[in-house]
Amino acid sequence: MIDKKFIGHEFEPFSTTIEKGRLKFFAKAIGETNPIYFNEEAAKAEGHKSVLAPPTFPFTLSLESDDPFPVVTALKLEIGRILHGSQDFEYFAPIYAGDEITVSSKIVDIFDKKGGALEFVALQYSFTNQDDELVATSTNTLVYRNG
Amino acid sequence: MTDIQIGSEIPALELAPISRYTLALFAGASGDHNPIHIDSDFAKAAGMPDVFAHGMLSMAYLGRMLTNWQPQAKLKKFSNKFAAITQLQDVVTCSGKVVELLEQEGKILARCEIQAAKASGEQTLVGEALVEV
Numbered sequence: 001m002i003d004k005k006f007i008g009h010e011f012e013p014f015s016t017t018i019e020k021g022r023l024k025f026f027a028k029a030i031g032e033t034n035p036i037y038f039n040e041e042a043a044k045a046e047g048h049k050s051v052l053a054p055p056t057f058p059f060t061l062s063l064e065s066d067d068p069f070p071v072v073t074a075l076k077l078e079i080g081r082i083l084h085g086s087q088d089f090e091y092f093a094p095i096y097a098g099d100e101i102t103v104s105s106k107i108v109d110i111f112d113k114k115g116g117a118l119e120f121v122a123l124q125y126s127f128t129n130q131d132d133e134l135v136a137t138s139t140n141t142l143v144y145r146n147g
Numbered sequence: 148m149t150d151i152q153i154g155s156e157i158p159a160l161e162l163a164p165i166s167r168y169t170l171a172l173f174a175g176a177s178g179d180h181n182p183i184h185i186d187s188d189f190a191k192a193a194g195m196p197d198v199f200a201h202g203m204l205s206m207a208y209l210g211r212m213l214t215n216w217q218p219q220a221k222l223k224k225f226s227n228k229f230a231a232i233t234q235l236q237d238v239v240t241c242s243g244k245v246v247e248l249l250e251q252e253g254k255i256l257a258r259c260e261i262q263a264a265k266a267s268g269e270q271t272l273v274g275e276a277l278v279e280v
Contacts, residue, residue: 022176025172025175025176026176026177028172028176029169029172029173029175029176029177029204030173030176030204030207030208030210030211031162031163031208031211032211034214034215052219054207054210054211054214054219055207055210055213055214055219055222055225056203056206056207056210056225059177059203059206060176060177060178060179063177063178063179064178068178068179068180069181078193079181079182079183080181080182080183080189080190080192080193080194081193082181082183083202083229083232084201084202084203084229085228085229086226086227086228086229087202087203087206087226087227087229088224088225088226089224089225089226090223090224091222091223091224091225094219094220145194
């Protein structure tokens with residue numbers, strides 16, 4: 001069983017710069033066809049500062065620390081037993097290529113279902129840009145398969 | 148944007164069948180290098196029939212559907228549960244509709260039920276978006 005003492009555990013915040021090429025690669029990977037997500041001129045023509053990060057991109061930012069899955073390390077989980085249970089985003093301002101985003105995260109809950117056959121870890125994230133503006137928050141729940 | 152009413156449907160987005168190539172690209176681009184999505188040997192050793200799609204790939208498809216419909220700046224909240232695993236060759240279709248109009252801090256928001264589903268009709272992602280009208 002995952003030790004519930006980790007509820008409230010905060011991970012080391014980190015900062016990452018949004019690279020234009022990374023957004024272009026992400027847009028290609030999800031089949032995005034709107035050029036504001038991969039072409040700077042097109043983004044600017046629509047009034048954007050630069051290439052726009054799409055709605056789920058904060059999840060990718062959360063994986064940009066030196067250890068991409070610090071929760072797996074902290075809780076000594078086997079990555080092959082993890083499923084994604086749920087994901088929520090709330091948006092306050094856009095994220096653009098060139099922005100430097102600081103990601104803070106913590107474990108907000110650990111619980112189990114089906115007599116411990118499935119365990120759940122809920123994580124909360126905040127994303128703040130170089131102007132100290134909170135641009136997004138998210139929560140996600142990981143499902144851990146036991147046996 | 149007065150054309151958004153209760154019952155308004157979000158134009159659906161049908162995707163190409165999920166391939167190993169799709170998953171390899173998404174692993175690299177998203178930074179989610181969990182081998183369960185890209186290494187069949189690893190996936191089978193972990194008790195799965197084969198590699199399977201990242202939940203966040205389908206959520207990104209839902210995001211495409213939403214931003215095809217309305218500018219991203221209108222999107223205030225976006226959430227879903229991952230209800231079923233998306234396997235190789237599954238054809239995912241994203242759809243949604245407005246179910247409620249609500250007022251929050253002087254703004255009108257459309258609450259939309261959204262989903263991703265396989266060709267069989269099985270829902271893979273079930274969620275909600277709040278979009279400013």
